[in-house]
Amino acid sequence: xTRHDLAVIAKSAALSMLLTLPxxxxxxxxxxxxxxxxxxxxxxxxxxxxxxxxxxxxxxxxHYAAGxxxxxxxxxxxxxxxxxHIAATxxxxxxxxxxxxxxxxxxxxSTHEAPVVLDLKPGExxxxxxxxxxxxxxxxxxxxxxxxxxxxxxxxxxAAGIGERPKDPMGxxxxxxxxxxxxxxxxxxxxxxxxxxxxxxxxxxxxxxxxxxxxxVAAVEK
Amino acid sequence: MDARHIAGAALGLALTAAxxxxxxxxxxxxxxxxxxxxxxxLSELVIHYVPSAAELSPPVYRDLLRALPDDVVVWVVVPDLxxxxxxxxxxxxxxxxxxxxPVGHAMTTWSRDRWLALAPEDEDAPVTIxxxxxxxxxxxxxxxxxxxxxxxxLADHPLARAFFERSPLYFDGGDFVADAxxxxxxxxxxxRSAGRVVEDRAQLLRALEVTxxxxxVLLDEAPExxxxxxxxxxxxxxxxxxxxxxxxxxxxxPEALVAAGGGADFSAATQARFDAVxxxxxxxxxxxxxxxxxxxxxxxxxxxxxxxxLETRGGEGHVYMPTFDAPAPLRAAAExxxxxxxxxxxxxxxxxxxxxxxxxxxxxxxxxxxx
Numbered sequence: 001x002t003r004h005d006l007a008v009i010a011k012s013a014a015l016s017m018l019l020t021l022p023x024x025x026x027x028x029x030x031x032x033x034x035x036x037x038x039x040x041x042x043x044x045x046x047x048x049x050x051x052x053x054x055x056x057x058x059x060x061x062x063h064y065a066a067g068x069x070x071x072x073x074x075x076x077x078x079x080x081x082x083x084x085h086i087a088a089t090x091x092x093x094x095x096x097x098x099x100x101x102x103x104x105x106x107x108x109x110s111t112h113e114a115p116v117v118l119d120l121k122p123g124e125x126x127x128x129x130x131x132x133x134x135x136x137x138x139x140x141x142x143x144x145x146x147x148x149x150x151x152x153x154x155x156x157x158x159a160a161g162i163g164e165r166p167k168d169p170m171g172x173x174x175x176x177x178x179x180x181x182x183x184x185x186x187x188x189x190x191x192x193x194x195x196x197x198x199x200x201x202x203x204x205x206x207x208x209x210x211x212x213x214x215x216x217v218a219a220v221e222k
Numbered sequence: 223m224d225a226r227h228i229a230g231a232a233l234g235l236a237l238t239a240a241x242x243x244x245x246x247x248x249x250x251x252x253x254x255x256x257x258x259x260x261x262x263x264l265s266e267l268v269i270h271y272v273p274s275a276a277e278l279s280p281p282v283y284r285d286l287l288r289a290l291p292d293d294v295v296v297w298v299v300v301p302d303l304x305x306x307x308x309x310x311x312x313x314x315x316x317x318x319x320x321x322x323x324p325v326g327h328a329m330t331t332w333s334r335d336r337w338l339a340l341a342p343e344d345e346d347a348p349v350t351i352x353x354x355x356x357x358x359x360x361x362x363x364x365x366x367x368x369x370x371x372x373x374x375x376l377a378d379h380p381l382a383r384a385f386f387e388r389s390p391l392y393f394d395g396g397d398f399v400a401d402a403x404x405x406x407x408x409x410x411x412x413x414r415s416a417g418r419v420v421e422d423r424a425q426l427l428r429a430l431e432v433t434x435x436x437x438x439v440l441l442d443e444a445p446e447x448x449x450x451x452x453x454x455x456x457x458x459x460x461x462x463x464x465x466x467x468x469x470x471x472x473x474x475x476p477e478a479l480v481a482a483g484g485g486a487d488f489s490a491a492t493q494a495r496f497d498a499v500x501x502x503x504x505x506x507x508x509x510x511x512x513x514x515x516x517x518x519x520x521x522x523x524x525x526x527x528x529x530x531x532l533e534t535r536g537g538e539g540h541v542y543m544p545t546f547d548a549p550a551p552l553r554a555a556a557e558x559x560x561x562x563x564x565x566x567x568x569x570x571x572x573x574x575x576x577x578x579x580x581x582x583x584x585x586x587x588x589x590x591x592x593x
Contacts, residue, residue, distance in 0.1 A: 005226050008226040008227065008230060009226050009227075009229050009230040009233065010230065011230060012226065012227045012228075012229070012230020012231050012233075012234065013230040013231070013233040013234035013237065014234065015230075015231075015234065016230070016231045016233075016234030016235055016238070017234040017235075017237055017238050020234070020235060020238040021238050024238060039425070039428060039429050039432060041390040041391070041419050041420060041425075041429055042390065042419070043355065043390060043418065043419055044418065044419075045418075046417045046418040047417050047418075048417050049417070049421070098522075098579075099578065100330070100363060100365055101274070101275055101278060101330075101331075101578050102522075102578045102579045102580075103330075103332045103335070103396075103578055103579040103580030103584050104335070104358065104394070104448070104522065104579050104580070105358060105359050106520070106521075106522060106579075107446060107520055107521030107522050108446070139362075141359065141362065145413070152423070152442075153409070153412050153413065153416055153422075153423060154413050154416075155413065155416045155417035155418070156413055156414055156417075156418075157417065159361070161361065161362035165362060
């Protein structure tokens, strides 16, 4: 290979770089480090996704007084064009009041566990009320956790303060504490969820209906 | 066109690809990373103080500030300047420089959980203070709602050299421990963010890795507490993990330990959670050493000698290790583990803090280290 051959190769290389580099380099430079927003993360109301359907669970009313039995309301929506079977477990967790001096909240205790099993038609929404006998004290916090059957992690679907926040900022002096026993080891086998409205002809209902006009076919696993 | 032109064009394309790859790679490389717990010298710390916590945090701060080298700067986040003066009077004469950050709103005395410090590649560049989307309990806990703002309060200080960013994720700073390459994260972060910000575990892992600039190990099972309470990296792919059974074997009446937490919890279920952490850390390629630890039955009040601050200074490892009103054999055994790991132990009495569910590392956040 002569010096002239090398010059031709170098010239061709330079020419091809001249044509391609201005097009490709700016895109690489502007890419920069990935930002978390590019991952599409956005806050939305907590939901549990089960087989294409969405399950939300909230407390039965905006505010519970200390000592009042708590009801949970589960809303399941199937936005897909196909029937969906939902099998999930809902837990009512009590986070006892702790001193505001604490680093973190007191240890959560699972007080009630209810399986929710539903068959949803395409586009159907169902609302199911889950009664419990759980009563909490002033300053406690109620959390609702849910997990889909076979899914390894739980999702916190709702949290709310119970009663009145104790006035004594340093202690528990004027707090009505209600001991709550943790659920029994075999509780998951018990029929703890009670659909408030029994089975009826299946009709889609609106998600915000407090009392479902349709079928809470929410079959409770036994 | 002959073979020379074709060879030249191919060479040019290859060079273009190399240039683009280099630039792209450089710009995509993490430009910041979660500050490691076990590397570098402590340079700037952040503590919170409120006068209502006068019996809780100042005794711990006093021990720590007297043990720290003089070149450390400590940012003191306080509701107002009288609170700063109160703390200064309580800790007495100390070596480090104390710089007040008055914020003008309610807050707690716990700084660790408020934010994570993301260190820049250039250690003289501004640090990123990354705060979670929300504080656990801030809807019904006014001081905790105020805590949500202290990260940006600090970044607003003209001398702090820090940017503030709010993550869409839900976490406490204590949910993370990190070494130079890996961040270990408690399962609680997934529970709080899943179904609300991320779809699933995989998306959370991806988000954390992009954000924190390191490999992320999300613990499958762990004690229901902050990570720094039960594990701590000690450099060289080594990790200390708490072990209640080691503590139980050291005393005559183990169940009576940690009376403030309703007695000690040496149940098989609790032990299994610590063992699960050790197993997962080992599976991640780390050598694990177990250290005595006593969890209380209330699930929150612990004697943990892991919840300290580490630094490497002058080629030597130092640990500022919390101590408690615990039987001497327990502390001695924990100190021995730290010494065997190559650390000089500085004991910091955290007796006044542990009954409030935290300890030394929970009270002190690290803004900057010198590596």
